[in-house]
Amino acid sequence: MRETEIERSVTERAAHGDHAAFEQIVRDMQQPVYNLALRMSGDAEEAYDLAQETFLKVWNSLPYFRYDCAVSSWIYRLTSNTCIDFLRKKKKSDTVSLHFVTEDGEQTLPIPDPTPGPEERAMDAVNREQIARAINSLETEYRMALTMRVLDGMRYQEIAEALEISEGTVKSRIARARAKMRAALGNILDGASSNEKEAKMHEL
Amino acid sequence: MNCEEAEILISGHLDHENTEQEEMALQAHLRGCARCQSVLRQYQAMDAQLETLSVPAPAQLLGGTMYKVRVSSGQKTKKFAFGRWSALCAAAALLLVIGVQQLDGLKSGSASVTAASAGAAETARTTDSGNDTADMAAPSAADAPAAFSVAPAAESDKAAGADEAAAENAPGMSTLCITPGAEEMRQDILAALEQYHPVEEADGTITCTLPDEAADDFITQYADQCSAIAFACQ
DSSP: OOOOOOOHHHHHHHHTTOHHHHHHHHHHHHHHHHHHHHHHHOOHHHHHHHHHHHHHHHHHHGGGOOOSSOHHHHHHHHHHHHHHHHHHHHHHHHHTTSEEEETTEEEEOOOOOOOOOHHHHHOOOHHHHHHHHHHHTSOHHHHHHHIIIIITOOOHHHHHHHHTSOHHHHHHHHHHHHHHHHHHHTHHHHHHHHTTHHHHHTTO | OOHHHHHHHHHHHHTTOOOHHHHHHHHHHHHTOHHHHHHHHHHHHHHHHHHTTOOOOOTHHHHHHHHHHHHHHHHHIIIIIHHHHHHHHHHHHHHHHHHHHHHHOHHHHHHHHHHHHHHHHHHHHHHHTTOHHHHHTHHHHHHGGGGGTTSOHHHHHHHHHHHHHHHHOOTTEEEEEEEESSHHHHHHHHHHHGGGOOEEOTTSOEEEEEEHHHHHHHHHHHGGGEEEEEESOO
């Protein structure tokens, strides 16, 4: 879940080149930034590079930050833009040769599988791997919104600011993401949810 | 309300983002819809499993990021902040060296030469980039190597060579002096600089003159593989 918002004075000091203040920002934001990068890239090493690239952009752009939104939302925006750029480049390199010709005629390469990263592979819980696979298979905009909400605990308003979309769009994207996840996971969820049936209904 | 609309509100309910009216409408729908009750339970189970995907950020992310920030800041400082005062700094360093020489004689004077000539080299680099303040004091920077005749021959030659390299640079060019972090990284570094004709010095450092932009890129990309990178050799 989200930590408290970064104080403006810290942001201003960092914008003026104060390394200690910037280190505090990195410390506060590294977890959500890394989470988003990991979910978007599906690979721990790439996520590390993306997170670092994002923070360098933050450092270089802070003097130009206009304080028209929460600095955390702005950092999320830079993270999502960095991830989207990365995915575009990756998509280009991954999809160039999906079709190729052999002696037997035209063949189609399998679409790259959004395999979970090393940490996820290390886990022996099957459900966890399946859930990772399901979220990795979502389209970028759904995956990003759902990650921000469920893994990083952001409010819809914050997600809207970060992605520069309306709160209504955030709400529908997250609902759509959940519906797609549910469809992808099918029976697994029935088993997982059956034990909690009674307890959860009391919440309503 | 149909089930499709209810699913959006179920999602909003889990996120505590529904209005009061939406919550009331959802409760009314759920009372009579077993399918949507099941969807709610499935979404709850799914969220619980999604939360387990949160992986702690690598321990080295903070330190690695701050290292790159410091490298990046160092470049900025050299180019913009230090440049304004570099001529004065070099002049002050010269006076200091001369004072030390007079007080302590030859031995202590040679120990200060490296720092002073590094300042002079930096000044020469800044002067090349067209800084007004540096231009005014340029003669002191250009004359700096000659004042260091008291330094041991090898040290003096190297410092003078570095100053000449920096002084000879065209505007927008940098001379880097690179110490690879490990021998296996040497070839990567040489390959990266190949088009700028890097020179391997006898002491193992690599000297290379290249455009400022390329120097910046090199530092950003290869800082991790080097134990030291300096503008001109000291």
